[in-house]
Amino acid sequence: MPANTPPDSSRDRCEETRLQAPPRAPHECHDLRQFLLEKHDAGKLVWLAHISNHPNYGVAVKIDGLMDFVNFSNAAYDAFPATVAFKITMDNPTVLAYEESLLAMMQHHRKVADAIKTIKAHAVATGPECISIVHPVNTQQTMEVLKSDLADWAEAFIQNNPGVTARMPPKTAKFIWVDGRKRATPDASEAPAFKRKTGPAFTTPPNRPFAVASEAPTGSHMTEQDKIEVIPISSGTTSIARPNEPTATVPPASPELESHTMDTYLHVAHIPKNDHLTRAQLLTNGIIHWSFFRSSSEVELIGLGFPIGIARLLIEGTARLERFDHNDGAYVGGMTPSPSPFI
Secondary structure (H helix, E strand, O other): OOOOOOOOOHHHHHHHHHOOOOOOHHHHHHHHHHEEEOOOOHOOOOEEEEOOOOOOOOEEEEEEEEHHHHHHHHHHHOOOOEEEEEEEEOHHHHHHHHHHHHHHHHHHHHHHHHHHHHHHHHOOOOOOOEEEEEOOOOOOOOEEEEEEHHHHHHHHEEEEEEOOOOOOOOOOOOOOEEEEOOOOOOEEEEEOOOOOOHHHHHHHOOOOOOOOOOOOOOOOOHHHHHHHOOOOOOOOOOOOOOOOOOOOOOOOEEEEEEHHOHHHHHHHHHOOOOOHHHHHHHHHHOOOOOHHHHHOHHHHHHHHHOHHEEEEEEEEHHHHHHHHHHHOOOOOOOOOOOOOOOO
């Protein structure tokens, strides 16, 4: 045995130290050992070794591997009875968990943002706060979606909820399809005849006989006053109705005028902000910019299913937008539409 072999009294000293240490349950020691082994294998532990008053290990030295540990153990053996100490350090798992959670949250926000971008690519912006989409299967159905609700749609999309795609939102109260055909009206040529009226404004034009129904429908109890008379509208001169000629091409508006959004146009045209059906019909018919109305007509819009009142407001909106462009805010109080030549 070498001369510097520790005496047997060292065993007594180790036993005394062990007895003075706080008692630990066996399972606690096993858990600690298992924890250290797992972290060591994962490379998350840093081992530091120190020998008091030693020329090489007087300052804590990092043990990086098996050979470092062999060299240190030999030096500790030779330096007996000098104090030998080990220090094991690792990064705070709480901080690591927070950083991992923060990174996961940032990645999730990025996925939501990418999903919203994909959803918007299939939609049309109808205002600063909403977009409009068309049903991917039934193109007669449309929907207006608030931009504030896009996050809910995106969440369901990235979580692969059944039936949810970039063109199909989740089935909740925030996402309701509207059938654009519910408010469709017949063509103007199929409008029902008006009941007979009397008064200066309803006199029969010259050389135009009354067209009075000679017989009432079977089973009807209509009186003489309830008989229907079709009164042609005329200025008193004979004229022949001609089909609408193609509208001449209208030159583009100025860049400043065309820069106005459809939402501004609908506001100037007195279309209520909550009239989602009109906006849905516009989207269904592919009308995405107000310049469409510069070369359109009431008859054309009625044929597309717009009511006469809405059609008139949309057509007259072009002139109002030009005035609005020079006198912003002039339509706060509203204006009365001019008479239509079709009714």
